[in-house]
Amino acid sequence: MRIALLVLEDGSRFYGQSIGVHGESVGEIVFSTSITGYQEIITDPSYARQIVVFTYPHIGNVGINKFDNESARIQVAGLVIRNLTIISSNFRSVLSLSDYLIQHNIVGISNIDTRQLTRLIRKKGIQRACITTFDRLDMQLAVRKTCEYSIDCQSNLAYEVSTSHKYIWNQGTNYSSMQCKHDTSVIFSRKFFYNVVVYDFGIKYNIMRILVDYGCLLTVVPANTQAQEVIDMDPDGIFLSNGPGNPNEYIEIVSVIKIFLLKTNIPIFGICLGHQLLALALGAKIIKMKFGHHGSNHPVKDLEINKVLITTQNHNFVVDMMTLPNIFQVTHISLFDGTLQGIKCLNKPVFGFQGHPEASPGPHDSVFIFNYFIELIKNYLSYNSARE
Numbered sequence: 001m002r003i004a005l006l007v008l009e010d011g012s013r014f015y016g017q018s019i020g021v022h023g024e025s026v027g028e029i030v031f032s033t034s035i036t037g038y039q040e041i042i043t044d045p046s047y048a049r050q051i052v053v054f055t056y057p058h059i060g061n062v063g064i065n066k067f068d069n070e071s072a073r074i075q076v077a078g079l080v081i082r083n084l085t086i087i088s089s090n091f092r093s094v095l096s097l098s099d100y101l102i103q104h105n106i107v108g109i110s111n112i113d114t115r116q117l118t119r120l121i122r123k124k125g126i127q128r129a130c131i132t133t134f135d136r137l138d139m140q141l142a143v144r145k146t147c148e149y150s151i152d153c154q155s156n157l158a159y160e161v162s163t164s165h166k167y168i169w170n171q172g173t174n175y176s177s178m179q180c181k182h183d184t185s186v187i188f189s190r191k192f193f194y195n196v197v198v199y200d201f202g203i204k205y206n207i208m209r210i211l212v213d214y215g216c217l218l219t220v221v222p223a224n225t226q227a228q229e230v231i232d233m234d235p236d237g238i239f240l241s242n243g244p245g246n247p248n249e250y251i252e253i254v255s256v257i258k259i260f261l262l263k264t265n266i267p268i269f270g271i272c273l274g275h276q277l278l279a280l281a282l283g284a285k286i287i288k289m290k291f292g293h294h295g296s297n298h299p300v301k302d303l304e305i306n307k308v309l310i311t312t313q314n315h316n317f318v319v320d321m322m323t324l325p326n327i328f329q330v331t332h333i334s335l336f337d338g339t340l341q342g343i344k345c346l347n348k349p350v351f352g353f354q355g356h357p358e359a360s361p362g363p364h365d366s367v368f369i370f371n372y373f374i375e376l377i378k379n380y381l382s383y384n385s386a387r388e
C-alpha cells in the first residue's frame, strides 16, 4: 500500500492511500454529489485539470466498462474518494477503477474524510490542490506547487480537449445499448432529417448520441473553426458543446458566435459552456461561483412549464442574471441557489441550458430540452422552404 497526500491551497492536508498511478498532480479541487456514474464523470472533458472529490463514500463498485466513457480518456487531474471497493462486480466490467487510473497515468487518493473535505470546499470555495504519492511526502513542496499552479493556464483548455479535425458522428443511444448486449455487428438503419454542426469544446458523447436519436446527422468541428466555414456548410442547426475552463477567456469563440447571430437565423443550442458562450455573445456577463454545481441531484425549475426537473450539473461559472440583456428570457433557475439555469432569446431561434439534459450520469428529467432545438430547426427549415 502506497501512502498519498492531498494538500489544499490553504494548507489543509489529508493523508490517504494511493489508488492510481505513482506521481503528483495539481488542479482545481471540486466535489461531485453524484451517487452513480463515476466512469462518465472522470471521462467528461469539462473536468479537465480538475481534481474531483466524490461525496458518495463507495466508489469503484461496478468497475470500468467499455461503454460508459464520455470521451476517449480520463480527463480529471486526480481523484479523491472515501472508500475504494475491494471487488468490483458488474457483467460489463472489464477493469477495476484503480487499474483504469494507472492505465491513464492519473493519481488518486482514497481513505479521505470526504465529508470534512467537502465542508471545507463549501466554506472556503474552490481551491487549488495537489495529490502526491512521492515517498518523501514533502508537505511544503506540495503546498508550494499548489500555490504556484496558475489557474490562467486554463485559458486554452477547450482548444486542448477539442477534436483536431472535422468528422461525422451518426451513433445514437440505441447503438450503445445494443453494444451493451454484446452485439456490435448491428448497424442501425437510422433516418437523419437534420444536418447539425457541433462545436466541440470538449463534448460528451451522450450529447451527440441524443442529437442523433432526434434525427440529427452531426458534423463535429474543432473549437477554432471560423464562422464562415460553418455558414458555408449550410447547417440546419448549430450546437455549442460543454467544455472546461473559464468562458471569459474564449474571446475568439464568442466573436464567432456573434457572427452567427448577426449574419444568420440558424437555430443555436448551447449546453453548459456552450450556453455561457452564447450568453456572452449576446452581451451578458459570466461570474465564478463559490464552489460550483457538480452532481446529479440538482433541482431546477422550468419556468415555462412550471415543473421541477432533477438535473445533472457540472459548472464553476454562471451567467450573471443581473446582466442579461432584455432580448433574453430566463427559462430555468436553480432551486439550490437561485442562479440562472436556462435562457432563450426572444428575437432569434437561440437558447441555452446550464445543466446537462444528456445526463450521463444522472436523471433523464430534462432530456426533452433537445426537442426544443428540433422544433426550432423545423421552423427554420419550413420558413426557408416557404421562401424558395
Ligand SMILES: NC(=O)CC[C@H](N)C(=O)O
Binding pocket: 046, 241, 242, 243, 244, 245, 246, 247, 271, 272, 273, 274, 314, 315, 316, 317, 318
Ligand atoms: N460542463 C461545462 O461545460 C462547464 C462549463 C465551464 N467550464 C464551467 O465550469 O462553468
